[in-house]
Amino acid sequence: MYELKTKQTDASVIEFIENVDHPKKREDAYQLLDIFTETTGFEAKMWGPSIIGFGSYHYKYATGHEGDAPLVGFSPRKAKISLYFAPGETKRDELLKEFGKHTTGKACVYINKIADINVDVLRKLIRQSVTFLKETYPDQ
Template sequence: MVYELKTKENENSVIEFIESVESPKKREDAYRLLDLFTAVTSYPAKMWGPSIIGFGSYHYKYASGHEGDAPLTGFSPRKAKISLYLSMEEGTYKRLAANFGKHTRGKACIYVNKVADIDVEVLKEMIKQSVNFSKKMGQS
């Protein structure tokens, strides 16, 4: 059986997706993040799967043979929290996280309640680091 990736880049409208976010505050944050990620990455926003707004893309291949494409960075305004898809070296994360603000970290993303809880300048640096790190991962 071939594993089918659920999170693929598609032609769905980023704006329509943001407009479908129930919470007006989350919607406002999503537009703020859209502007921020677009400005920092210079990539157009694209939908990845039904709920991830991604910027740029890279091809990865694991030692297991599993491979696919993923956004260099991105975010998703989910019901509970906003997921920020930011990949970087552990040392870089620790250095930046110290001044980032209120957040929690999962395996592949950083969760924040709202943009007001975080330092936007630190987020900009995290986005840059994520793009560079993901591009390197795509070259290996």
């Protein structure tokens, strides 16, 4: 049976951020921690070795595959900072037009630094993603 790699852990979020090599990326990670915490109202938790997640939901696909994932989150990776939101069938793409400098993946939005983005739009993306996932997976 398939084993999920990204599970919530008891690892320290602060310890993880303190181990981010680049000082500016570490500073941005603390700023994102504040923004995500204030916007979601959830305590930050580590998901796997490198994702800082907020809240959680349980999903189950028609294939039978199921698991738990954070509602939103981020990871200060070496190359870029990954921001995790609900996938594109939401209003995400519309909001991203006003977001600032970024690239996108299926569920990720990648930024170089907070100074490149509109923080108000970030807050909207966070709220929209949490609302979408809670409506899509209401049995929480």
